[in-house]
Amino acid sequence: MIYLYIFIGVGLFITTEMMxxxxxxxxxxxxxxxxxxxxxxxxxxxRNTDTKIMREVYTSIQEWAGKYDGIPFPVQSNDSFDALYRMDPDDLDDIYFEIADKFGISTEEAEKNPYFDRVETVRELVLFLDSQPKLEGSTAQPA
Known part of the structure; x- marks a missing residue:
């Protein structure tokens, strides 16, 4: 019976946090x-940043954040993935790899990128992706 109370307590805690x-x-x-x-x-x-990457990051973060009162979340470049969005690092990785794949951006040798291990905001994700080399022979363009 104690396990049932624990299960219900955890469920209520999670539901409350989500709300x-x-x-x-x-x-x-x-x-x-x-x-x-x-x-x-x-x-x-x-003028020096790929506007397609800027738009794709904006759209991806907006989709992840959801809609409020029927309006997509208004993303800003200085939004923090941790403090504002409370985004799980795995979700951020998924967004990164999805955009990199869509645009033919290499995900290899990311540690050579000046923004490596510094991506904390939307702006830094855009700059990180923009600083990664394109895959050789890639003609990938967004759909």
Missing amino acids: INHYRMRNIARSRGKPDICTYARSFDY
Whole structure:
């Protein structure tokens, strides 16, 4: 019987944490207003940064974060994956590998990248991907 109480307690704890996080993210989304990719793009040196990577990171993070009041989460370049999104590192890895695959970006020798082990914000993910070499002979383009 004690195991049942433990199971129910853990379930209630997890449910409560999920609800608190949902309301926290919804309040942030409401305070930011509608998503604006133009403001996001202007926060980068878009003449020297691949705008396709910028857009894909924006879209991927927005999809991961979800919708609040029917509006996609308004991503900003200085958003922290840990502090704001509370994103699991495995989810961040999945987004990285998905974008790298889509654009023919090498995932080898990432430790040579100046942003290696420094990706804490949306901006740093964009710059990390942009600094990785393209795969030889790759003509991969987003769909």
